Amino acid sequence: MNTKTTVEIGKVLQPIQAGLAQVEAKMKNVESSLFAPLAHAFVDLIGSGGKRLRPTLALLAAQVYAEQSDTPLFPHIVALAASVEMLHTATLVHDDVIDGALLRRGAPTLNAQWNRGATILAGNFMFARAAYFAAETNNPRVIRIFADTLETIVNGELHQLSARHEFRQDKEGYYQRIYAKTASLFAAATEAAAVLAGLRESEVQSLRAYGHNLGMAFQIVDDILDFTGSDATLGKPAGSDLRGGTMTLPFFYFLQSHPQAEQLIDQMQASYLAAEDGDSLQWESLISQIVRELRASPAVEAARREAEAFLDLARASLLGLPASPYQRSLLELCDFVVQRTY
Amino acid sequence: MNTKTTVEIGKVLQPIQAGLAQVEAKMKNVESSLFAPLAHAFVDLIGSGGKRLRPTLALLAAQVYAEQSDTPLFPHIVALAASVEMLHTATLVHDDVIDGALLRRGAPTLNAQWNRGATILAGNFMFARAAYFAAETNNPRVIRIFADTLETIVNGELHQLSARHEFRQDKEGYYQRIYAKTASLFAAATEAAAVLAGLRESEVQSLRAYGHNLGMAFQIVDDILDFTGSDATLGKPAGSDLRGGTMTLPFFYFLQSHPQAEQLIDQMQASYLAAEDGDSLQWESLISQIVRELRASPAVEAARREAEAFLDLARASLLGLPASPYQRSLLELCDFVVQRTY
Numbered sequence: 001m002n003t004k005t006t007v008e009i010g011k012v013l014q015p016i017q018a019g020l021a022q023v024e025a026k027m028k029n030v031e032s033s034l035f036a037p038l039a040h041a042f043v044d045l046i047g048s049g050g051k052r053l054r055p056t057l058a059l060l061a062a063q064v065y066a067e068q069s070d071t072p073l074f075p076h077i078v079a080l081a082a083s084v085e086m087l088h089t090a091t092l093v094h095d096d097v098i099d100g101a102l103l104r105r106g107a108p109t110l111n112a113q114w115n116r117g118a119t120i121l122a123g124n125f126m127f128a129r130a131a132y133f134a135a136e137t138n139n140p141r142v143i144r145i146f147a148d149t150l151e152t153i154v155n156g157e158l159h160q161l162s163a164r165h166e167f168r169q170d171k172e173g174y175y176q177r178i179y180a181k182t183a184s185l186f187a188a189a190t191e192a193a194a195v196l197a198g199l200r201e202s203e204v205q206s207l208r209a210y211g212h213n214l215g216m217a218f219q220i221v222d223d224i225l226d227f228t229g230s231d232a233t234l235g236k237p238a239g240s241d242l243r244g245g246t247m248t249l250p251f252f253y254f255l256q257s258h259p260q261a262e263q264l265i266d267q268m269q270a271s272y273l274a275a276e277d278g279d280s281l282q283w284e285s286l287i288s289q290i291v292r293e294l295r296a297s298p299a300v301e302a303a304r305r306e307a308e309a310f311l312d313l314a315r316a317s318l319l320g321l322p323a324s325p326y327q328r329s330l331l332e333l334c335d336f337v338v339q340r341t342y
Numbered sequence: 343m344n345t346k347t348t349v350e351i352g353k354v355l356q357p358i359q360a361g362l363a364q365v366e367a368k369m370k371n372v373e374s375s376l377f378a379p380l381a382h383a384f385v386d387l388i389g390s391g392g393k394r395l396r397p398t399l400a401l402l403a404a405q406v407y408a409e410q411s412d413t414p415l416f417p418h419i420v421a422l423a424a425s426v427e428m429l430h431t432a433t434l435v436h437d438d439v440i441d442g443a444l445l446r447r448g449a450p451t452l453n454a455q456w457n458r459g460a461t462i463l464a465g466n467f468m469f470a471r472a473a474y475f476a477a478e479t480n481n482p483r484v485i486r487i488f489a490d491t492l493e494t495i496v497n498g499e500l501h502q503l504s505a506r507h508e509f510r511q512d513k514e515g516y517y518q519r520i521y522a523k524t525a526s527l528f529a530a531a532t533e534a535a536a537v538l539a540g541l542r543e544s545e546v547q548s549l550r551a552y553g554h555n556l557g558m559a560f561q562i563v564d565d566i567l568d569f570t571g572s573d574a575t576l577g578k579p580a581g582s583d584l585r586g587g588t589m590t591l592p593f594f595y596f597l598q599s600h601p602q603a604e605q606l607i608d609q610m611q612a613s614y615l616a617a618e619d620g621d622s623l624q625w626e627s628l629i630s631q632i633v634r635e636l637r638a639s640p641a642v643e644a645a646r647r648e649a650e651a652f653l654d655l656a657r658a659s660l661l662g663l664p665a666s667p668y669q670r671s672l673l674e675l676c677d678f679v680v681q682r683t684y
Contacts, residue, residue, distance in 0.1 A: 094466065098459035117440035120462060121500045124436065124469070128493035131473055135489040140480045147477040151470035158380055158463045 007336040009051075015325040016059040019073045019081070023055045026082040026133070042122060046089055054088055054189050055081035056333075057214070061193035061207045063326045076137040076196055083133035083146060084189045090126035091153055093119060098161070099244065142192045149188040156180020165245035165272055167265045171252045175216070178223075183215030206317045210330065213314035218337050220307040223248035225340060227294050239291040243284075245272070249306065253299035254290070264290075304341050311338060349678040351393075357667040358401040361415045361423070365397045368424040368475070384464060388431055396430055396531050397423035398675075399556070403535035403549045405668045418479040418538055425475035425488060426531045432468030433495055435461060440503065441586065484534045491530040498522020507587035507614055509607045513594045520561040521554075528557030548659045552672065555656035560679050562649040565590035567682060569636050581633035585626075587614070591648065595641035596632070606632075646683055653680060 013020065028043050058081040059073070097119050127150075134146035160177055163169060190211030194204040226234065226241045227250050234240070241248050255261045268286060275283035294300070311334040321327050355362065370385050400423040401415070439461050469492075476488035502519055505511060532553030536546040568576065568583045569592050576582070583590050597603045610628060617625035636642070653676040663669050 094462055098462055117503055118500070120436055120440055121496060121503060124496045125493070125500060127466070127469055128489065128496045132486075132489040132493055135482070135486045138482050140477070140482065140485075143482075143485055144474075144477045147470065147474040151467070151474055154463060154466045154470045158460070158467060161459055161463060162380065 006339060007332045009336055012329045012332045012336060013056060015063070015329055016056060019059040019078065020052060020055060022073065022078045023052070023059070023081045023085065026078055027086060027129075030129070041118075042125065045093060045122060045126075046086075052085060053218075053333075054084040054185060057186060057211055057330075058084055058189040058193040060326045060330050060333075061190040061211070062197045064194075064203075064207070064321045064324060064330075065197070065199070066324060066326060074196070076139070077193065079133045079136035080142060080192050080196060081189075083130050083137070084185060084192075086126050086130035086133060087146070087150060087153075088185060090123045090130060091157070093123035093126060095157075097123070098157075137192070137196060139192075139196060141195050145188050145192045145195070149184050152180050152184045156184075160246065163246075167247070167268045167272070169247055171249070174247070174249055174252060178216060178219040179212075182219040182222075183212050186215030186218070187212035203320065206320055210314045210317040213310045213317065214334060214337065217307040217310035217314065217334070220249050220303055220310070221337055221341050224250055224300055224303050224307070227251075227291055228300060228341065239287050242290065243287045250294060250299045250303045251290075253302040254294045254297055257298060300341075304338065307338055307341070349674045349681060351678055354671045354674045354678060355398060357405070357671055358398060361401040361420065362394060362397060364415065364420045365394070365401070365423045365427065368420055369428060369471075372471070380460075380464075383460075384467065387435060387464060388428075388468075394427060395560075395675075396426040396527060399528060399553055399672075400426055400531040400535040402668045402672050402675075403532040403553070404539045406536075406545075406549070406663045406666060406672075407539070407541070408666060408668060416538070418481070419535065421475045421478040422484060422534050422538060423531075425472045425479070426527060426534075428468050428472035428475060429488070429492060429495075430527060432465045432472060433499070435465035435468060437499075439465070440499075479534070479538060481534075481538060483537050487530050487534045487537070491526050494522050494526040498526075502588065505588075509589070509610045509614070511589055513591070516589070516591055516594060517558070520558060520565075524561040524564075525554050525557030528560065529554035545663065548662055552656050552659040555652045555659065556676060556679065559649040559652035559656065559676070562591050562645055562652070563679055563683055566592055566642055566645050566649070569593075569633055570642060570683065581629050584632065585629045592636060592641045592645045593632075595644040596636045596639055599640060642683075646680065649680055649683070 027046050030039050030042055059077065062073070062077045062080075097116055130150075131146070134143050137143065156177055157180070159173075160181070163173065163177075187208050188211070191204055191208035194207040199207070223241065226248065227238055229238055231237050237243070242251055255264070258264055271282040271286050274280075314334050315331060318327055318330055369388050372381050372384055401419065404415070404419045404422075439458055472492075473488070476485050479485065498519055498521070501515075502523070505515065505519075529550050530553070533546055533550035536549040541549070565583065568590065569580055571580060573579050579585070584593055597606070600606055613624040613628050616622075656676050657673060660669055660672055
């Protein structure tokens with residue numbers, strides 16, 4: 001199957017190295033407003049953030065008309081890029097508290113409780129910084145995009161939380177969830193960057209569509225990897241979404257081709273209830289069995305085909321833009337996203 | 343002592359009744375974006391919000407040049423007023439989770455854990471709505487004020503959380519805390535309203551100073567009431583700030599006039615540590631004793647004099663503004679704030 005050329009992420013990021021460094025510095029510049037021990041913990045939280053994909057999208061989209069690599073960036077573009085990443089990091093920090101709340105059992109230590117309060121506040125501080133950076137763009141439309149997206153993300157999380165462990169769901173809800181969770185912020189990053197760059201409205205919409213579709217593909221790929229990845233690369237056991245009660249695209253395809261889907265769902269419900277009552281043996285073994293069977297099933301390939309379809313849409317959105325190192329990197333990001341699944 | 347004329351809050355609010363109703367409706371208009379059960383819980387959370395003092399400040403400040411009561415409001419003023427109240431409510435919702443995290447002992451039920459996650463997200467949803475409403479004002483300066491204030495509030499909460507149960511503190515930190523906690527948002531409400539109303543910069547600054555000083559007085563009064571109020575009016579036992587490890591102005595004055603302040607602090611530290619280890623009898627009885635002694639001490643009157651001094655500054659800030667029902671209400675709010683302590 002693996003006939004794609006391999007994309008190196010370093011090469012994709014090359015045109016925006018300097019910009020990313022500015023974003024990084026801006027995000028970590030909190031020393032003045034937080035006293036030392038907290039500032040340290042805060043920078044640690046930001047530092048463990050990962051791929052910086054969202055600021056990458058903003059920086060690339062803002063420069064699609066730039067003639068050469070590393071064209072100097074306007075400060076409001078850097079502010080936007082820092083804003084979207086800070087917003088993303090804030091939601092991750094709160095997710096940990098929310099997930100921890102669901103999974104952790106037994107009485108927490110007082111120290112852990114203090115940390116929980118501090119973690120909630122650290123997330124809020126990041127929301128505040130994100131709003132501050134968005135305000136720095138000084139562009140009312142960009143600020144509205146920011147506020148809209150924040151609402152979409154949180155609304156989606158509320159829906160996801162309330163839909164957890166409801167094992168009879170339709171697939172439609174999945175697309176709404178991954179739009180809210182991931183694609184909305186990707187789309188916001190590219191749309192807002194295009195607005196700040198002063199592009200024509202049709203180009204703004206094209207770049208928004210690019211971000212949206214790339215985001216949908218990215219989340220589907222993430223959801224595939226949650227089943228197919230090794231414990232080591234995932235940093236957690238495979239199948240953790242399903243174990244936490246969240247159903248994703250590969251599982252929907254798995255159910256679709258399963259000869260006894262209804263019985264399987266009944267079995268899941270029963271063993272989940274038993275786990276709730278303290279006996280999680282059956283639940284854990286059922287999840288492991290599903291992970292094994294799903295990996296060997298056509299569900300993975302079916303989900304990947306959907307990701308590819310979203311990526312085709314993303315690539316098509318770029319057709320009207322001039323060839324440039326930035327546009328090339330946007331195209332290569334599409335290849336990069338899906339190659340992680342092979 | 344009680345020689346003041348009594349102010350009726352209904353009379354203070356009379357000029358802005360219609361405006362407050364618009365703010366209320368705007369805050370509760372979430373049906374479309376949240377599915378029914380959550381929308382219901384959300385509106386309940388907002389509904390239990392209380393005095394609506396912050397939107398009151400915004401509406402009054404925005405209309406200081408209006409000729410008569412109930413002058414029609416511009417939508418962006420209503421958006422601002424809804425934004426400050428939503429931001430306030432969001433912080434209250436998160437405070438409950440953070441306080442609960444510190445105080446609750448033993449293993450929480452899974453149901454309580456789900457509620458914790460949902461509560462964090464409900465607070466985030468309110469932050470998002472607040473940001474959205476701020477963006478609706480379409481005024482970059484107002485949006486910057488919003489983002490600045492959010493950061494100040496969260497930063498102050500982080501400091502307060504980390505200073506808890508440090509019984510040797512200087513009074514200076516107290517003023518920073520109550521500015522961050524309360525006065526910053528009061529000041530933001532009046533400043534932003536003045537900006538939206540198109541007032542001269544000197545008037546914007548005067549109204550900001552009014553909000554700031556009123557907010558400082560309001561929080562000092564709240565901190566007095568935490569010691570002097572009855573369990574019934576407070577809805578919790580008197581002395582709960584101190585019991586939770588937060589030191590407020592009346593306690594600083596109490597310590598100042600205490601013949602054996604150092605020994606008392608040592609005693610507090612020891613009994614707090616014992617309470618940490620599970621034996622809270624000594625700690626509870628010490629707090630009860632301090633509450634009794636403090637009520638009978640000059641500390642209450644000393645703290646009230648400080649609140650009065652802030653209120654004098656607030657009143658003085660209004661001197662340059664024309665007489666109107668709105669300006670009169672702003673003046674009467676000063677009387678209202680302190681009369682709660684008699």
